Amino acid sequence: MTQCKYESQRVAYPYFLIAILLFAGQILFGLIIGAQYVWPDFLFPAIPFNIARMIHINLLVVWIIFGFMGSAYYLLPEEVEGEIYSTKLALIDCYLFLVGGIIAIAGYLFRWHDGREFLEQPTIIKIAIVIVVLLFIFNMIMTMVKGRKRTSISIVLLGGFLGLAVFYLFAFYKPANLTEDKFYWWWVVHLWVEGVWELIMASLLSFLIIKLTGIDREVAEKWLYIIIGLTLFTGIVGTGHHYYWIGTPAFWKTWGAWFSASEPLPFLAMVAFAFKMVRKRTREHPNRAAVLWTVGSAVMAFLGAGVWGFMHTLPKINYYTHGTQITASHGHLAFFGAYAMIVLAMISYAVPNIRKSGGFANQKAEILAFWTMVISMIFIAITLTGAGIAQAYLQRVVGLSYMETQGQIAIFYIVRLFFGLTFAAGLIIYIYDFFSSSKTA
Amino acid sequence: MTKSSARNIFIGGTLFFAAVFLILTYKSLSSETLSKRTHPENISDKVVWGKRIWERNACIDCHTLLGEGAYYAPELGNVIKRRGEAGVRAILKTDALQGWGTVRKMPKFNLSEKDIDGLVEFFKWVGRIDTNNWPPNEQG
Structure with missing residues (x-):
């Protein structure tokens, strides 16, 4: 079996391990808030909804970033043909991030938090995050400088991380005017997930496609530039779809609509790229699970970010769906498809190569986990979409109050919780497989 | 290409x-x-304080404000219009927030008189932002 070519690639392993454990934590808190929708007294008042939801989403962001960093450390030596500049720094940074993350999450449980959505990290934790990311970027740049080559994949990946660092700085800016506050808040949130994170995703996707199909690098990297071009041409001005109702001028309804309606294009290009390259493959890679995660990520990102995003992005529709469960359904499917799955694809590909014992994870178990999680997430999204449509109609057309409406749509939350549990079952299979094959393989 | x-x-x-x-x-x-x-000229010290209390208690992780936030509790951008100032004060003051009129419950935040004043002024100011007529009706 293929082993990693460069010893320093192994430093990715602790990042991947932590990512998976934090993923499990994210799902645990997802189940808690899913249960609170059904039984509002569950864990109340010890862990109220707002705290559990804060933890659910913060863990998501942190494990994805752990996954991105691990992926970068795995991919860089092969791309630039040279070892990581400092594996020691990579490890120190990893543990610094882990300790910071644990302190933040534990702090939330004791109500130590700031209060803007997703940016609840107290200022000192935010500063720690910036330090962690800058140390990582330093290590990445030094690796690229010392390496023999600089490929497009590595440059785009670096661009993605630089963007991640730069736009996070807007988290420190908190104007008193709520409209202005929300305006720049989206520079972190939107320009991350519908901007620079897609650069990271696209470069990981290109790397995986090259490794798994054996297609020509020139072709893959041309596609990479087309994908990220479509991403930023549509995504930057597409920020405007968040500026319809927050006090910003009405012209955003036009700009936001046109540009964000085009935001599915980069995801469509990813799907076309993945399928075309897999069809033209010059090798049958034995790691079927990695191929499945890779192609699956492109497809699910297109569904979740592209189709589910398009569904409610036009102002005439968004007027009724804004701030309903429709948004939640889109968020779940998009994040899982685009970011969770691309990280799981990298883990699936890289970890068997990192483990000295060699060998792949139990492919059957991993593929079962894949389908269980993917199908569960699709049903979570469909259920929340149903809830959202009913909510928009009852509350905004019929005119029932918020809580009356919630009573009417209770059944959707029960079904959603059920699929949350099946998702968790898929994750348990995945984790069991991950750890059992580390012993036996 | x-x-x-x-x-x-x-x-x-x-x-x-x-x-x-x-x-x-x-x-x-x-x-x-x-x-x-x-109307930034109306952002008084009370409004600024109210925004701080809003953030300190992570209200946005249950409620929405101008449609953004979590979807577990009602929209508050127009709450003054919907419940009236006295109604909002009553909700914020009541210790028995546990189970306030619904099955879902708002945690006790132990708000001072100053905090409540701030929140009310904050909501009043937010309620006057020109949001292109969103939300579609009073229910938020």
Whole structure:
């Protein structure tokens, strides 16, 4: 079996391990808030909804970033043909991030938090995050400088991380005017997930496609530039779809609509790229699970970010769906498809190569986990979409109050919780497989 | 198309659309536009304090404000219009928030008189932002 070519690639392993454990934590808190929708007294008042939801989403962001960093450390030596500049720094940074993350999450449980959505990290934790990311970027740049080559994949990946660092700085800016506050808040949130994170995703996707199909690098990297071009041409001005109702001028309804309606294009290009390259493959890679995660990520990102995003992005529709469960359904499917799955694809590909014992994870178990999680997430999204449509109609057309409406749509939350549990079952299979094959393989 | 032409299109196009975005940003946040749509002159110390209390208690992780936030509790951008100032004060003051009129419960935040004043003024100010007529009705 293929082993990693460069010893320093192994430093990715602790990042991947932590990512998976934090993923499990994210799902645990997802189940808690899913249960609170059904039984509002569950864990109340010890862990109220707002705290559990804060933890659910913060863990998501942190494990994805752990996954991105691990992926970068795995991919860089092969791309630039040279070892990581400092594996020691990579490890120190990893543990610094882990300790910071644990302190933040534990702090939330004791109500130590700031209060803007997703940016609840107290200022000192935010500063720690910036330090962690800058140390990582330093290590990445030094690796690229010392390496023999600089490929497009590595440059785009670096661009993605630089963007991640730069736009996070807007988290420190908190104007008193709520409209202005929300305006720049989206520079972190939107320009991350519908901007620079897609650069990271696209470069990981290109790397995986090259490794798994054996297609020509020139072709893959041309596609990479087309994908990220479509991403930023549509995504930057597409920020405007968040500026319809927050006090910003009405012209955003036009700009936001046109540009964000085009935001599915980069995801469509990813799907076309993945399928075309897999069809033209010059090798049958034995790691079927990695191929499945890779192609699956492109497809699910297109569904979740592209189709589910398009569904409610036009102002005439968004007027009724804004701030309903429709948004939640889109968020779940998009994040899982685009970011969770691309990280799981990298883990699936890289970890068997990192483990000295060699060998792949139990492919059957991993593929079962894949389908269980993917199908569960699709049903979570469909259920929340149903809830959202009913909510928009009852509350905004019929005119029932918020809580009356919630009573009417209770059944959707029960079904959603059920699929949350099946998702968790898929994750348990995945984790069991991950750890059992580390012993036996 | 070759790889290098794809790269050049990417760089040129990104710079172009970033410039478009910055121009639109400038127009959105000019003091003229902001003062017309948000009346910043009415952001009193109380409003500023209210926003701080809003954040300190992570209200946004249950409620929405102008449609953004979590979807577990009602929209509050228009709460003064929907419940009236006295109604909002009553809700914030009641210790028995546990189970306030619904099955879902708001945690006890032990708000002082000053905090409640701030929140009410904050909600009043937010309620006057020009949101292009969102939400569609009083229910939020």
